[in-house]
Amino acid sequence: MKNSSRRLIFLLADGRNLPFIIHPFSEGSRIGSIPDDAAIEGRYGSDPEVEAMALVRNTLYGEVDREVREWMAxxxxxxxxxxxxxxxxxVFFMLSFAIRDMIPLVDELLVASAAAVTTYLVMxxxxxxxxxxxxxxxxLKKKVDRINFSQSVHLVKLERIFQQISGAGESGAAIPEDLFGQLRRDLAADEAEQGAxxxxxxxxxxxxxMLKPRKKKRIDKAIERSVRNRADGHSNSAxxxxxxxxxxxxLYALIRLLRSDLPLSDSVQSP
Known part of the structure; x- marks a missing residue:
């Protein structure tokens, strides 16, 4: 499997020129679970600002902190x-038997429970x-620091389309067909290379x-319906x-549209 030994992190800018980080580290694929000989690589579109790269590092550091916290737990x-x-x-024994007073049983339970919870949190x-x-x-943070980012010419074009869509400010914004068509042709030509x-x-x-399963399924169905309608000659159905x-x-919907008529396999990197 070509992609089984590497993980990719993507950095794109949206329509407001804010960084958008897409990484594979979730419940099923923690940074610590990746073999030491596996490569973690970064890809970006347009040249990112220094602050954007710092945000990537801090985001991944946050994933490391969460992973270690769950590992210790x-x-x-x-x-x-x-x-x-x-x-x-x-505590319950001391309040109930060792100390004879008029404290009700429910108070003794509350005090003992509070002492137990405090002990748990302190530990x-x-x-x-x-x-x-x-x-x-x-x-793990050293592993993050070793990640190298490089520019992808195809992501530059994808980012330009994504910026026009996400920065349009209206739900009826159309995809720039000239950029979209050119990127689709480039990807089709790149099929032999397989990189992009x-x-x-x-x-x-x-x-x-990253999406909720129901939302992802809804987008998939909408794209599939749009592609069928377009194939039937309904040019305004996209x-x-x-x-x-x-x-x-x-961005997910954009890529689904982009892939809709390309001869691409659904096999992707395994966690």
């Missing part, structure tokens, strides 16, 4: 749970600052993973990606 859950449970029973905080957690953060075609497939999958409200929906 998973590996230290049982000790923290048992210690918190022990604190609950000790969780200490776990995040422990040596294993800090070492894992350092290793693979990037487009990966970008479509990652955008699809769906404009500008009708969608978010950048990920607009």
């Amino acid at each position: 998973e590996h230290r859950f049982i000790p923290r749970f048992l210690l918190s449970l022990g604190v609950f029973f000790v 969780d905080r200490k776990g995040q600052l422990s040596k294993p957690a800090l070492e894992r953060k350092i290793l 075609v693979d990037e487009l497939r990966i970008l479509q999958q990652q955008l699809g993973d 769906v404009s990606p500008a009708i969608y409200s978010s950048r990920d929906e607009q």
Whole structure:
């Protein structure tokens, strides 16, 4: 599998010239789960601002922090749970039997529960600052720092179309057919090379993973219906990606339209 040993991160600018980051790191594909010999590569369209690259780094650093937090929660859950449970029973026993007073039972339960929760949170905080957690953060952030970005000429053209759609400010904005047609011809010519075609497939999958399944299915059906109508001679039946409200929906719909009559396989990189 050509793409099984690499992961791609995409950086595009929308119609307001704000950076739009699309990366594969989610529940099914964490940074730490990627083999050390696998390449993580970056692709961008127009030359990004320094602030945009800093945003990419901070976004991926945030993914690392979340991944380490979940990793520690998973590996230290049982000790923290048992210690918190022990604190609950000790506090409850002291309030119920060791200290004779008029505190109602419900208050004793509340105080014991609060002590147990506090213990759990304190232990969780200490776990995040422990040596294993800090070492894992350092290793994963070094992996992020090694990511190299390069420009893709096809993404430059795709970005120009995306900017006109996402910056139009109206749902009826039409796709610039001259740019769209030229990009489609370029991609068809690139089929033998597979480079840009693979990037487009990966970008479509990652955008699809960002969408809610129902929203993704709704867009797929709309694009398929539009393509069938166009094939039947209804020239004004094309769906404009500008009708969608978010950048990920607009870009996903644009790529689905772009791929609709290209001989591209649906196989994409596996997590």
